[in-house]
Amino acid sequence: GESVGLHLPTLSVQEGDNSIINCAYSNSASDYFIWYKQESGKGPQFIIDIRSNMDKRQGQRVTVLLNKTVKHLSLQIAATQPGDSAVYFCAENNRGFQKLVFGTGTRLLVSP
Amino acid sequence: DSGVTQTPKHLITATGQRVTLRCSPRSGDLSVYWYQQSLDQGLQFLIQYYNGEERAKGNILERFSAQQFPDLHSELNLSSLELGDSALYFCASSGQAGQGTGELFFGEGSRLTVL
Numbered sequence: 001g002e003s004v005g006l007h008l009p010t011l012s013v014q015e016g017d018n019s020i021i022n023c024a025y026s027n028s029a030s031d032y033f034i035w036y037k038q039e040s041g042k043g044p045q046f047i048i049d050i051r052s053n054m055d056k057r058q059g060q061r062v063t064v065l066l067n068k069t070v071k072h073l074s075l076q077i078a079a080t081q082p083g084d085s086a087v088y089f090c091a092e093n094n095r096g097f098q099k100l101v102f103g104t105g106t107r108l109l110v111s112p
Numbered sequence: 113d114s115g116v117t118q119t120p121k122h123l124i125t126a127t128g129q130r131v132t133l134r135c136s137p138r139s140g141d142l143s144v145y146w147y148q149q150s151l152d153q154g155l156q157f158l159i160q161y162y163n164g165e166e167r168a169k170g171n172i173l174e175r176f177s178a179q180q181f182p183d184l185h186s187e188l189n190l191s192s193l194e195l196g197d198s199a200l201y202f203c204a205s206s207g208q209a210g211q212g213t214g215e216l217f218f219g220e221g222s223r224l225t226v227l
Binding site (some may be wrong): 035036041042043045046049073089091101103105 | 147154162168170218
């Protein structure tokens, strides 16, 4: 069945460190993956996406890695800042299902 | 600001009642999605409309219904409310018909509390 899970519910880092948020998915037919950031009291905000024909994609301070062999997705945030403190969700889409399946989220806490 | 507007931001009501949540998508976006987020839970997809027609359905209860109007705004109707319906309800929009073809733009949500 479809399921998207996260290894760690809370990740605490120091300002300036690199953060890595992990996500496991079980649907091998998923062909599109997205990371969203949700700050307290706000709606999720798109960070970066990646298609299954890629294994890495970089954005501004963020990198998403996709390992289809072990069905694992990660979000790397470079030089983490206090403003990065939020809940991060990964989501997967199997084009046949026409819907995004979201994980339960990882809370990132950044200490100054 | 995502450009997606949701009203009301907060709503408190009693069990058995009915409420309507409203969403205005980003200008030009044809797709509207509704998600439910319970405390410490992920986002559960409820339903999607594209240009006025139902496009995809998720785990939406029979007590819930939605529609998208000709001006593209959407309403989510929740009836016979139960305590477990208390949650954040998010609306999102996109310019695409499918969810696998681009980012979704989320509103700030409507927080429903059922007492």
